[in-house]
Amino acid sequence: MVKLSAKCIVAGDSTVGKSTLVQLFRSNGSHFLKNYSMTTNVDVVMKMVQLSDTGDSVETFWKGSCDPGNAFYYQLDGSVHTKQWDQPGCFCLVYDITNEASFNSCAKWLQKVRSKTSSPQLPGVLVGNKTDLLDRRAVDKMEAQEWAVRNGLEYFETSGKDLENFEQPFQSLAKAVHHMYQERMENFKSLV
Structure with a gap:
């Protein structure tokens, strides 16, 4: 049995639901905050993800909730504080399906996340949150899916x-991290 570890960055505009999704995943759906206040520092959440098809597991460290209004995360030039974002193993971009500006910001967030890694293959997902508000949808699902595909997400x-x-986005990321590990091991074995 293999146990891996990966740091995941969860990024997106304020109030799109980043912390809520991470907390729900960590608590297996039992922790939804109805009266939620904006995160004022970095959320760091750890969870062991069991991969049922292999018996292996991936311990994930989720760092997220870097909101634009919070000076703690941003230097004066607007760049994300490097210590929190250096060398992620995977990432999750979150937008609110009722807020087109939050979707448009995903390109900026993607660029920032990818600038913090030296890996050419960084697993990532795009998450359209708040489907409970479908009657207020502002971002077309097909448009978001196409953007994700164009960007390898x-x-x-x-x-x-x-x-x-x-849970699906986070399970997908854990599987992708595990798959990358297996590929690297196969490449290593072929060199020996």
């Missing part, structure tokens, strides 16, 4: 409030 839609699909 898997796409998911979730609702923290309704507990829909909140």
Whole structure:
């Protein structure tokens, strides 16, 4: 049995539901904050993800909730504080399906995350959150899926409030990290 470890960055605009999704995943859906205040420092959440098809596990360290209004995360030039974002093993971009500006910001977040790694293959997902508000949808699902594919990301839609699909993006990232590990081991074995 293999136990891996990966740091994941969860990024997106304020109030898109980053902390809620991470907390739901960590607590297996039993921790939804109805009266939520904006995160004022870095959320660091750890969870062991068991991969049922292999028996292996990936311990994930989720660092997220870097909101634009919080000077703690940003230097004067607007760049993300490097200590929190250096060398991620995977990432999750979150936007609010009722807020087109939050979707448009994903390009900026993607660029910032990718600038913090030396790896050419960094597993990532795009998450459209708040599907419980479908009647207020401002971002077309097909448009978001196409953007994700163009940028090498898997796409998911979730609702923290309704507990829909909140675990799928994180399970997908754990599997991708495990797959990258297996590929590296096979390459290493072929050299020996």
